Amino acid sequence: MTLQITIAAPFRHTRKTSLRRNELVYYYALDRKWMNTDQAAVLLRHAEEAGLLRQENGVFSILFDPATVTIPIGFRPSSTIFETNDPAQDLIARITKAAGVPETDIVAEMNKIIRDQFCGNLLPPAALVLLAKKYHVPYEDLREALISAVKK
CATH class of the missing domain: 1.10.10 (Arc Repressor Mutant, subunit A)
Structure with missing residues (x-):
């Protein structure tokens, strides 16, 4: 505002x-x-x-x-x-809260998904969406911002 x-x-x-x-x-x-x-x-x-x-x-x-x-x-x-709002950081915070684990664990899990399941061919925002689905965290309001972050 x-x-x-x-x-x-x-x-x-x-x-x-x-x-x-x-x-x-x-x-x-x-x-x-x-x-x-x-x-x-x-x-x-x-x-x-x-x-x-x-x-x-x-x-x-x-x-x-x-x-x-x-x-x-x-x-x-x-x-x-x-300050710019980083939708990926917002989603990490939501997942951290829902999972009840430290932020570093969520980032590590995101990196593991990127590395192990997609051979490094997945961008972090997409991996975060997968984690949001895994932990049943709503992310729909961040979808457009995440897509534009990927396009940059």
Whole structure:
């Protein structure tokens, strides 16, 4: 949610639906002083990956209605906006919780499946889905994120 608020802020402030890269970096780094210019570039990349922005010829268009986002008075984004959600890590955590074993055991079991059953020809996210099925852990909500992680 913080990422969405951070992305909506310059569009609400300027009342525009598209802004150039340099306008966004200026807003985040120099106008608001929320981050440095490198962090602003990372923020824009994360927003694109999250489906909040679309870039076309150096112009970023917002993919949701910024008017639907409430920006609190005195808002300042936290450092969590720079963290990426790793669907594989999320699934490992779910399996660990369901199996009641340490995370290292789940990773070892994943590696064993990859090595022994597939001769090293299976990607870790796919092995994690097999483990999720084995331990009856729901993973359907992570399916699209896992598929896009495999495609990268």
